[in-house]
Amino acid sequence: MDPAEQVFEELLPYLETLDSQIGGLIQLLKDKHITTTEELAQYARQADQASNVKERGLRVRMEYLFSNAAKRSA
Numbered sequence: 001m002d003p004a005e006q007v008f009e010e011l012l013p014y015l016e017t018l019d020s021q022i023g024g025l026i027q028l029l030k031d032k033h034i035t036t037t038e039e040l041a042q043y044a045r046q047a048d049q050a051s052n053v054k055e056r057g058l059r060v061r062m063e064y065l066f067s068n069a070a071k072r073s074a
Contacts, residue, residue, distance in 0.1 A: 003066055 001009070029035045 003069065004062070
């Protein structure tokens with residue numbers, strides 16, 4: 001298993017937990033009539049755009065770290 005796969009495997013349980021918690025919060029907001037699906041969708045789109053930028057930065061950083069680790073072990 002390469003390092004990226006190992007990191008993903010270790011993160012997966014935390015991501016699944018986070019997904020469940022977010023789902024619960026969304027349902028609470030809707031049940032209490034604090035927000036609507038349309039309002040949530042707008043915020044989700046904005047968060048997705050910000051996340052894409054962060055993800056690109058993280059991906060570049062991880063590739064740099066993994067390539068340096070591979071060079072050192074070679």
